[in-house]
Amino acid sequence: MMLRLVFSSLALLLVAQGVLAQEAERPPVSQCQLIAQALPQVQFASYNPTASVGGSVIPAQLQEDVTISFVGHSTFQIDTPGGVSIATDFNGWLRTSRTPDVVTMNKAHSSHYTMNPDPAIATVLQGWNEARPGEKIEHRIVVGDAYVRNVSTDIRSWGGEFEPNGNSIFIFEVAGLCIGHLGHLHHELTDAHYAEIGRLDIVMVPVDGGLTMGAESMSRTIKRLRSAVVLPMHRRGPIVDSFLAMFDDSFDIERSQNSGFTVSMRTLPKKPLILVLAGV
Template identity: 60%
Template structure:
């Protein structure tokens, strides 16, 4: 089968069905595991047995680039379409209103507004990952391998319509693909704690909501981006608030505009200095 469920080494103790107990183990390459944890170690390809290592000299450079390159397209609102080197298609905060060029294999959702989820996803979608649990306050937990993508989530709280906070109502989804750590903040409503940052780990690419305060103001969002130190920051959510957001962050990050609809990126091509890249359509 294309998909297997996987559990982060330090994260979840699985009980119950034999199928769950036999699920494959996937170790995050983006998340540093403290040596002090029982049986824990820092995730490292060099120390991981059984994983294939692609050597640059072993094959033509063009073939290697194909295996390393992730394609990212801004579809609309908070939906990005991510295509892995193996062809797995992932749509973020998928509502069905903003549709990628093909039916995604995987969709993630958040429930802050109906523009971030759908209760009737296309039947052809193989994995539907909601960022919230149906049990109030309970954390949604996703650790899934689909093809060459490993997908996990870190929950945060959201504001409800009456101004109160709903515990664990939003998820930051992290996509680990071709050595890249790609994070989508969803409908983030508050600054992150040290515990959140530890769960997230390294993010090379960060998808950030820009809306003038419906999620968080540019000041707070810039502190999150500063702490994560992502090489590439992709704005989303509200194009009308983009200019103000860029104006507030212009001194901290380089600002570029995508020349093509599809953003092609790999570990080799990440910018050396943290850069906000405005996608076409934003």
């Protein structure tokens, strides 16, 4: 009888360990991704990270403010309520105000990546698959109070042909906000891309007028994403005006005197805003 109980306990322990292992391997659930678009009254699942300050645990919903600053070209610095600093399209020579905890990169040109990032940067995420060119790279990672994931898109080479999965749209889920950086987007997105991206409250969009996509194609992409805040980047000459001209009065347009701003879920504008930060 005792031997049977030992075997039963061992079996239960092995089952429990198997369940825990499966849970550990399971990626975080995105609060931004459209996972059941066709179903009525669907609520998105989400995780609720916490932070500790002075020994007290502060619920994530009380940590609201995210600061976004334009550094240059297509690099933004995102500072989370929990103290995580993220730099987009990090090239190593555009300097952020502090050493980032996370950097994302895209392959298009040397102004979008570096092969020699500062060793002090804990998390470096390339938007292309260095080991298996042409195959998708997949990032699903939680750093502090930020969840970072990517959606692969194709990229146009200098010769004009397209290379599969050479670019990534990086999505940062922070304090309830869904923040997307389109990278060096060279083509309009498919329905599958939009489903994989999900909701973007804030989107960083290249407005060079041709090195990525023309103003008309890019504006169609932005209108479909229906983000609350649109942040132009990757400007060449007066192209930002061509991009702005594609939008009617259903969008507000603001040219800021500052290179950065602070935002939260509660302070998102009700009407879509194209915010041109200083330095763009």
